[in-house]
Amino acid sequence: MVIPAPLRRRLGLKPGDVLVGWLEGDRLVLRPRAAVEAELWEMFAREEGSLAEALIADRRREAERERGEG
Secondary structure, three states, X not given: OOOOHHHHHHHOOOOOOOEEEEEEOOEEEEXXXXXXXXXXXXXXXXXXXXXXXXXXXXXXXXXXXXXXXX
């Protein structure tokens, strides 16, 4: 895929930069991977405790509910 030079300069993209892409409706969104990673780290940095432990606890509660409904 070729991104026009004026857009590459405006976005600060250099040869070899990795982009992440996804669809939003009928639009293809491309963002530098480093920017997406930085946003994710910032988002999860605000979480207190262990995210892994919270996910495990949620899954255990879900499994208990499923056993109770069976």
